[in-house]
Amino acid sequence: MRFLHTSDWHIGRTFHGADLLAEQEAVLGHLADLVAAEAIDAVLVAGDIYDRAVPSAEAVRVATSALSRIRQAGAQLVITPGNHDSAPRLGAFAEFAAAGGLHLRSTIAGLAEPVLLADEHGPVACYGIPYLEPEPARHALGVLGARGHTGVLTEAMRRVRADLETRPEGTRSVVLAHAFVTGGAPSESERPIAVGGVEQVPGAVFDGVDYVALGHLHGPQTLAEHLRYSGSPLAYSFSESKQRKSAWLVDLDAGGLAEVRRHELPVPRRLGHLRGELADLLSEPEFAEWIEYYLSVTVTDRVRPVDAMRKLRERFPYAVHLEWQPAGGDAGSALKYAEAVKGRPDIEIARNFLGDCRGAPPNEREERLILDALSAAGIGVDR
Structure with missing residues (x-):
C-alpha cells in the first residue's frame, strides 16, 4: 500500500500581509496530480489544514477543491486536526464524509478507532491522533496525573497499541499525530504549543507502529526511518527560504x-x-532577477529613506518586509531611554529621538514643527 504524507497546509494564511490562496491552490493541486502519477492509495494530512479555527469562505473553498481533486485522482484521505484547526468544525459530518473516502479523525474519544484499509497483503490500520492540548486532554483521557504533551500522547499511544493488539495478526499500522517531537528543528512560522507543559515529546512515545506521519514543524525532516515530518507545502516565513518543501511517499x-x-x-x-542602498536596489540591473520573488529587503542608507517600501514595490511588487540598517551604524541596538534622557531638556530629547530614527538630525522645517508641538503642549522651550 502506498501513502502520501503531507501536513500543515495552513490554508488562509498570509505572508507578511500577502494573500497566499493562489499559491496554496497551485501546490495542493500538484498533490492531486502526484496521487494519479504514483498510484497512491491514501493521503495522510497530519494537522493544520487551515490557519485559523474559523477559516474564511475562500479558505474553505480552496480546501474543498484540493480534497475533491485528491479524491478524484483515486486516493482516500485520512485527516486529523492540528493546533490551528478547530477539531469540532473540521470533524463535522465525519460519518457522512467517510462514505466518500474522506476520513476525519478529530476526537479524543475516537483516536483508537482506526480507518481500516486493505491491500493484497491484508489490513492496514490508520490511527489519527488530533492535536492534544494537555490540560483538557488529560481529563478527557482519564489520566489526571499526566504531565504536558508527553503525558497525554503516551496515553493516546497506549490506547492505539491496545487496539492494534486486537486486530488480526499481520495488521500493519500508521499513526497521524500533530506534535513537537524531540529532535525536530522548528521554523519561525510555527505557533508555540508549550501551554500546559513542556512542548517536546520523546520519539519513543510512538514506538510500536510501522509509520508515524507527523505534523506541526514546517521543515521536512526524518527523526527515525518510521518517524517523519513532511513539513508545510509552502514556506510561511523567511527562515524557511532554503528549505526544499516536499511530501513523503510511503x-x-x-x-x-x-x-x-x-x-x-x-x-x-x-x-x-x-541588501543595499535604496538607489542601487531600484536601479542596478543585477537585482532584476528578484522581481518575481517575495522579498525581505534591508536598506543600508546612512539616513532612513522616505517612503522606501512604496518605492521598492514599484520595481519589486512582491517586497513584503523592510528593515533599515545603516552602514556602519547601530540602528538595531537597544536604547536605555531612562538613562539616555535623564536631566535633558525636552527639545533635546525630541531632536535626538528624530535623529536616532532617521539617522540624521532634524532639518530647519522639522525643528520649527518640534518647537511648535512642544509649545502647544504647554512645555516651555528656550528657543
Whole structure:
C-alpha cells in the first residue's frame, strides 16, 4: 500500500500581509496530480489544514477543491486536526464524509478507532491522533496525573497499541499525530504549543507502529526511518527560504514499512533577501532577477529613506518586509531611554529621538514643527 504524507497546509494564511490562496491552490493541486502519477492509495494530512479555527469562505473553498481533486485522482484521505484547526468544525459530518473516502479523525474519544484499509497483503490500520492540548486532554483521557504533551500522547499511544493488539495478526499500522517531537528543528512560522507543559515529546512515545506521519514543524525532516515530518507545502516565513518543501511517499509491504521516498514540491513563488542602498536596489540591473520573488529587503542608507517600501514595490511588487540598517551604524541596538534622557531638556530629547530614527538630525522645517508641538503642549522651550 502506498501513502502520501503531507501536513500543515495552513490554508488562509498570509505572508507578511500577502494573500497566499493562489499559491496554496497551485501546490495542493500538484498533490492531486502526484496521487494519479504514483498510484497512491491514501493521503495522510497530519494537522493544520487551515490557519485559523474559523477559516474564511475562500479558505474553505480552496480546501474543498484540493480534497475533491485528491479524491478524484483515486486516493482516500485520512485527516486529523492540528493546533490551528478547530477539531469540532473540521470533524463535522465525519460519518457522512467517510462514505466518500474522506476520513476525519478529530476526537479524543475516537483516536483508537482506526480507518481500516486493505491491500493484497491484508489490513492496514490508520490511527489519527488530533492535536492534544494537555490540560483538557488529560481529563478527557482519564489520566489526571499526566504531565504536558508527553503525558497525554503516551496515553493516546497506549490506547492505539491496545487496539492494534486486537486486530488480526499481520495488521500493519500508521499513526497521524500533530506534535513537537524531540529532535525536530522548528521554523519561525510555527505557533508555540508549550501551554500546559513542556512542548517536546520523546520519539519513543510512538514506538510500536510501522509509520508515524507527523505534523506541526514546517521543515521536512526524518527523526527515525518510521518517524517523519513532511513539513508545510509552502514556506510561511523567511527562515524557511532554503528549505526544499516536499511530501513523503510511503510504501508498506507484507512485513510493514518497505520504503520512504521524498518528493519535492513546486515553488509557486520563491523567497529572497536583498541588501543595499535604496538607489542601487531600484536601479542596478543585477537585482532584476528578484522581481518575481517575495522579498525581505534591508536598506543600508546612512539616513532612513522616505517612503522606501512604496518605492521598492514599484520595481519589486512582491517586497513584503523592510528593515533599515545603516552602514556602519547601530540602528538595531537597544536604547536605555531612562538613562539616555535623564536631566535633558525636552527639545533635546525630541531632536535626538528624530535623529536616532532617521539617522540624521532634524532639518530647519522639522525643528520649527518640534518647537511648535512642544509649545502647544504647554512645555516651555528656550528657543
